[in-house]
Amino acid sequence: MNTQYNINKGIGRTVEFKGLKAQYLFIFAGGLLGILVLVMVLYMAGVNSYICLFIGGAGSGLIIWQTFSLNKKYGEHGLMKVGAKKKHPRYILCRKAIHRYLRSTSKKSAV
Numbered sequence: 001m002n003t004q005y006n007i008n009k010g011i012g013r014t015v016e017f018k019g020l021k022a023q024y025l026f027i028f029a030g031g032l033l034g035i036l037v038l039v040m041v042l043y044m045a046g047v048n049s050y051i052c053l054f055i056g057g058a059g060s061g062l063i064i065w066q067t068f069s070l071n072k073k074y075g076e077h078g079l080m081k082v083g084a085k086k087k088h089p090r091y092i093l094c095r096k097a098i099h100r101y102l103r104s105t106s107k108k109s110a111v
Helices: 023-044 047-085 098-102
Strands: none
Touching: 023 047
């Protein structure tokens, strides 16, 4: 009875489900959960059930399509790189005179 079990084969690998990796999986799940809550609120508010079904189906389809297209376009870490690039300045402004940068900034007070 020599049975060997391979445990924790995925250590160090990113989470993946049906081709969606990393943050796209959270965008996918959060989007679908948001659509579900929206449809439930609309239904409880008394909106026609066919309109609720249409909004739910169209919203879910849009979330699924956009998530998979972002995953295909940017890859696993590409979306984070795009976000970081938007926050990075294109150039640095220098409005002080050069001698102000060369002068010591810490002045000791005489006691």
